[in-house]
Amino acid sequence: MxxxxxxxxxxxxxxxxxxxxxxxxxxxxxxxxxxxxxxxxxxxxxxxxxxxxxxxxxxxxxxxxxxxxxxxxxxxxxxxxxxxxxxxxxxxxxxxxxxxxxxxxxxxxxxxxxxxxxxxxxxxxxxxxxxxxxxxxxxxxxxxxxxxxxxxxxxxxxxxxxxxxxxxxxxxxxxxxxxxxxxxxxxxxxxxxxxxxxxxxxxxxxxxxxxxxxxxxxxxxxxxxxxxxxxxxxxxxxxxxxxxxxxxxxxxxxxxxxxxxxxSNSEGNMYGLYLLNGKSHVDNHTNMDHTVAHSESNELYKGILADSSRGVFNGKIFVRQDAQKTNAFQQNNNILLSEDAVVNTKPQLEIWADDVKCSHGCTTGQLDEEALFYLQARGIAKDQAKGLLLYAFAGEVLDHITDESFREYCIAQVQRRLGSNF
Structure with a gap:
């Protein structure tokens, strides 16, 4: 503009x-x-x-x-x-x-x-x-x-x-x-x-x-x-x-x-799930800033992308010089269900302290064909087997919702999307 x-x-x-x-x-x-x-x-x-x-x-x-x-x-x-x-x-x-x-x-x-x-x-x-x-x-x-x-x-x-x-x-x-x-x-x-x-x-x-x-x-x-x-x-x-x-x-x-x-002795947790189809575009940018000693953070974002959708994940963890004894974990995992779906992922760590435990990583791929074959070999239809694997992938994020009514609502929304659109 x-x-x-x-x-x-x-x-x-x-x-x-x-x-x-x-x-x-x-x-x-x-x-x-x-x-x-x-x-x-x-x-x-x-x-x-x-x-x-x-x-x-x-x-x-x-x-x-x-x-x-x-x-x-x-x-x-x-x-x-x-x-x-x-x-x-x-x-x-x-x-x-x-x-x-x-x-x-x-x-x-x-x-x-x-x-x-x-x-x-x-x-x-x-x-x-x-x-x-x-x-x-x-x-x-x-x-x-x-x-x-x-x-x-x-x-x-x-x-x-x-x-x-x-x-x-x-x-x-x-x-x-x-x-x-x-x-x-x-x-x-x-x-x-x-x-x-x-x-x-x-x-x-x-x-x-x-x-x-x-x-x-x-x-x-x-x-x-x-x-x-x-x-x-x-x-x-x-x-x-x-x-x-x-x-x-x-x-x-x-x-x-x-x-x-x-x-000190504090904890930050970030969990995210994005289910995209059509031409939807979702960009998750996160910052976890450890400024003092003895703290912990956990971050897990998962994406399932179909059609021509696009996902972006950029997660930053900062561990400042005074933040000794920090434990920080970050992970981004994605499943692409279409050749036209795209994800750009960039997990980042910036550490100025020397007594810390920090890890980060990302994965992007397709459904596990061996797991899909295993379920089909036991009489489960391919579409149903595919839905089960995708829901198992997504469920790890939904498990962090403590309110039962909201968790059940989210589960129903995810299952509906996985069943009708993927």
Whole structure:
């Protein structure tokens, strides 16, 4: 995009946002103007031509404002057997009348929390789309889990997306959890429009001492959706953060996930699964930053790609000079079911400490023909045998979802995709 177009888009988006967070927005605007939309020369977007896709698909860069969501729509999109609380959003705008009141948890509009340190975790200088969101997000939600709170059931963030007077949706979520708190969040977006839209999401999570946070994300967007999702968290001493990200649909999806390990005896976990067909494109970029001694991280991403789909995995593990006694594991495995499917994978380790245990690796190949023959020799039809092997491959990621209703829902979605589209 030209500089002029970039400025016009920013002006159009900023013209529609409300008051509040002027300094925060100014910092986001400056960072976006410095970076601009990524080009094919941008190393971080080398295999994902998102700017070209935005130019082709998005005709109206105005914000897609809130719209009416019904109670029946909410009910229809809550997982069977789910017993937790639900927070409902329409294009990123919180809908309190359709949402639960969560005992012991503060939920408020960001506009009511002007002192929230937006941009202190997901810093706008790291990524242009993070900067764009910070400059021009609408609405936004603040969630605070108090010290020692044990929230036994998960909290579902149910966001309905629809191109509505514009095609740009920019949800913003700030979550903080006090010392010794435990909580699980589920992010699920529901597409209500076949019209292309651009969802540019940012979530910042601030943990305390010995805080246990789990964050699950299911991406099953419309076939014309373009999405950038940025999630970044700080982990303090004795804390633990686990992310499970499942990508099933969307024209082009970019996931930025960063875990900053800032305290000893802490643990960061990243698990991801992407099942792609058609011309879907999913790019997972992860950062695990070990800054102190005695910490651990685990990362496992798996992909199954068919037709002309494309997957990108770029995982970075940083072990700083003071991060002695670090244990870090990273693995990316892919199965290609078509000669036209492509995956670009680049696991990376950057280590400045000398007393560590770190490993990384990647594999890309086809289904195991010997295993397929073994199952067929025992009377299992070829298609069924193929599905069993693919599900066994994917199941290792799904096993890290602790909420039974959501795990069963994800299993059903994966099995449906494996059975009908592969």
């Amino acid at each position: 030209s500089t002029l177009i970039k400025q016009d888009i920013l002006v159009e988006l900023l013209a529609n946002v409300g008051t509040g967070f002027e300094q925060v927005r100014a910092a986001g605007k400056e960072a976006f103007q410095d970076q601009g939309f990524p080009t094919n020369k941008s190393e971080e977007y080398k295999f994902t031509a998102i700017t070209k896709k935005l130019e082709q698909s998005i005709q109206n860069f105005a914000p897609a404002g809130a719209f009416e969501v019904t109670a029946d729509q909410v009910k229809a999109n809550v997982f069977e057997g789910y017993a937790g609380d639900v927070l409902v959003f329409a294009n990123g705008h919180f809908q309190p009348s359709l949402s639960s009141t969560i005992e012991g948890v503060e939920v408020a509009l960001l506009s009511e929390k002007a002192d929230t340190a937006i941009g202190s975790i997901a810093k706008p200088g790291k990524d242009p789309f993070c900067a764009l969101n910070q400059s021009s997000f609408e609405g936004g939600i603040f969630i605070s889990v108090p010290k020692k709170a044990q929230i036994q059931m998960p909290i579902l963030l149910l966001n309905f997306f629809k191109a509505n007077g514009g095609q740009v949706i920019q949800p913003r979520v700030w979550i903080e959890a006090g010392d010794f708190a435990e909580v699980t969040f589920i992010n699920h977006s529901v597409n209500l429009s076949d019209t292309p839209y651009f969802a540019n999401k940012v979530m910042e999570l601030k943990g305390g001492l010995n805080t246990q946070i789990r964050c699950y994300n299911l991406q099953n967007e419309g076939k014309n959706a373009i999405e950038v999702s940025t999630t970044e968290t700080d982990i303090q001493k004795d804390g633990r953060f686990t992310s499970v990200n499942i990508s099933l649909s969307g024209e082009l999806v970019r996931n930025n996930l960063s875990i900053n390990i800032l305290g």
